[in-house]
Amino acid sequence: MEWLISEDPIIACSSGNNENTAISLLRISGLKNFKLLNSLFNKDLNNLVPRKASFIKIVDKSHVIDEVVLTFFKGPHSYNGENILELAVHGNPINVRRIIELFKKHGVREANPGEITYRALRNNKMTLTQVEGLDTLLNAGSIDLFDNGMSHLSGELQKEYLNLRDSYLNLRGAIEILIDFSEDVGEEQSSKLFKDHFENFKSLIHILKRRTRSPRSHLLKPKVVLLGVTNAGKSTLFNKLLEEKRSIVSEIKGTTRDYISEYFSHEGAEFQVVDTAGLRESEDEIEVEGIKLSKELYSDAFYKILVINPFLSDELGVDSLEADAVVFTHSDLKGFDDKVRDFDNLSGNSKRFSLGPIGPLLELGPIGPESKTGPIGPESKLGPIGPESEIGPIGPQEGGPIEPLGLLKNHIYRKYSDLMAEKPILPDRQRNIINSLATMVDGISQLIDGVNDPAILSNEINMLDAEVNGLLGITTSDDVLNNIFSNFCIGK
Ligand SMILES: Nc1nc2c(ncn2[C@@H]2O[C@H](COP(=O)(O)OP(=O)(O)OP(=O)(O)O)[C@@H](O)[C@H]2O)c(=O)[nH]1
Ligand SMILES: [Mg+2]
Structure with missing residues (x-):
């Protein structure tokens, strides 16, 4: 240091x-x-x-x-x-x-x-928020993220924090008036002035807090994790998302025993997709470890995909897992619609997609006596199924309907872009300060409703000072600085 x-x-x-x-x-x-x-x-x-x-x-x-x-x-x-x-x-x-x-x-x-x-x-x-913006744009994995970093670098975020500081100073002024000059100004009026300034400050904090809802890791490298029992078709779907034969697909249960991750891009955003070890009871230590890791990855994922082969009897065990999307594989097999109906109560809010072995990338072996026609083309069973599955408008449909894989990718991207619209790319340091400010402000809010002693309120409000300054990077310890700059590459 x-x-x-x-x-x-x-x-x-x-x-x-x-x-x-x-x-x-x-x-x-x-x-x-x-x-x-x-x-x-x-x-x-x-x-x-x-x-x-x-x-x-x-x-x-x-x-x-x-x-x-x-x-x-x-x-x-x-x-x-x-x-x-x-x-x-x-x-x-x-x-x-x-x-x-x-x-x-x-x-x-x-x-x-x-x-x-x-x-x-x-x-x-440069200000600290600009430096942190530079860090974001240099490490951005998508254009959205880069633009976010750029706007911080150009000082936009600092302006918001300066605005917050102005509001804070007004609040400090208002409490001073309440304590020392309420006789001159009038008690009612000075009390109203204080409350107005407090509400203004509180609303600015809560607007900022909304931007800290999703973990930064979700946005920097959004992970799409596939989970399901063995033979559900995870590796098949993984390969389709990547448009590459990356993960081994086989009819042997437990083929994937460790997780495998790769990147795919959609609409300019980069997602890390993870194929995981199939869930099942196992005596094999390595497989058990792989399953444990898979579950952890899934619970921490930005976008969770539950993969289900509705023809497998052990599938019904996974219905308690939450998911952003449920992908029913084997839609090419006879009786698919009836089988899927068994899962009608599964993960209420998830989108549902049905997939068969489409596309030339996946040379699936013979599919057995149940199969209808083997691989299906874009004209066959398409898109989401059942009443839950409306994806909404998908934009211009050039060249016919979008196949289910495209719909799934759109859905993943939609979640990402909706989050990005809240401008959530704030460094962890700033997020922590915002969250602590929000807790403090909520505490003061309760005090205002209960205690009416301006001296006590003033004390609490003064305690916000260090946090507001911290946000602006006015008071920042060497440890914090060291941590920020250690993320940088040499030469910046
Ligand atoms: N007919 C048909 N077969 C499929 C479909 N999806 C996967 N399969 C077959 O199902 C078997 C299992 O597929 P995998 O993708 O390896 O399944 P997995 O979930 O990765 O399995 P584990 O790695 O063992 O957990 C393979 O023989 C695939 O060819 C599908 O939509 N239709
Ligand atoms: Mg697999």
Whole structure:
């Protein structure tokens, strides 16, 4: 944590240095002057014109190491307020490494993750919410998320928190009036003023609290988890979602014994889909562990899919599990509709989908005497079944009806986009503060209804101060800062 106060000149590759690319961007931040590095270039750095790119050679004892484009950003007019040299070097990792090592030998230290940005915070070039926004956008797995991070980076969130702070200061003012000046202003009026300001503050907190409803992990990497008994058809569905034969499908019960996860994209959002070990009683230690893990993953999932083969007698045991969607497999088999009726009471709020082995990706073996016609095409039994299954408008239906898999993906995406509409991407640090503010404000609300002593209320209201400041990042301990910046990649 010493680096939080360090002013050493630091170097980092800001463009990621593990791949062979045309260009890599190195940044050197914090040079007070060019004495340390002047001998490493073929031109005098003191002649550099700020913000003007120069073609220059890096030399080590008259040996030319690389020809690069160098731009000097003179502090305070730079990304983090310090003098910054940006070097666009040839992007072979071997070259990048050699240049970093060369500068290190000349007194420039390699930066810690996030250290360059931390200095922007230290020099008031960025606020903590902007830094956290940057973290979100750099690690975003979807365009929605990126946009969210971008809006925080551009200061939108900070504006909301400043607005909250204004409301808080008004509230503080109102309680002071109630205590000291109610005789001048009039008791009724000062009491009304206080209540109005309190309601305003409380409503702002509750609007923010709504945004903390779903765990951040659900939104950063939304997990879609499939669960069901052995042979329900989970791996078959998993492969269909991925459009790839990734998980082993077989008629042997207990084929999948550990979980397998992969990513698929839909409408620009990336979902992690997890195939799990089939549920059953087992003596096998490894399988038992796999089943335990599967259940944990399912209970923590963003989107839970219960997979059911209605022809299996042991399926009825899973009906107590909650689910976002229930997928009935084997819809190609004769008697499917009758079998599905046995599950009419299952998971009231879940959407229902029926799937047969559609599409060319899944070469299912012979399906046995019960089967009607084998794999079904898009014209056959389609889409959700039963009265529960209305998915609502699905948008323009180009090229005929959307097959059930598409409907399922739409439903997953819909849950995600509905959540995103609440702008829920707040870092855990901010979420914790908001939740604690909400609890405190609800407590004060009860006090206002009960006790009428303004001095007691004033005391409680003063206690909100640290939390509101914390939200704005005004008072933030070294531990918190260290935690935030450790998420950053080196070079940011
Ligand atoms: N006819 C038909 N067969 C299916 C369908 N879905 C899966 N199957 C078959 O059912 C068997 C089991 O499918 P899997 O996808 O391996 O089932 P699972 O739930 O992953 O099973 P475990 O890994 O053992 O838990 C395989 O033989 C599949 O070919 C379907 O919709 N129709
Ligand atoms: Mg399986």
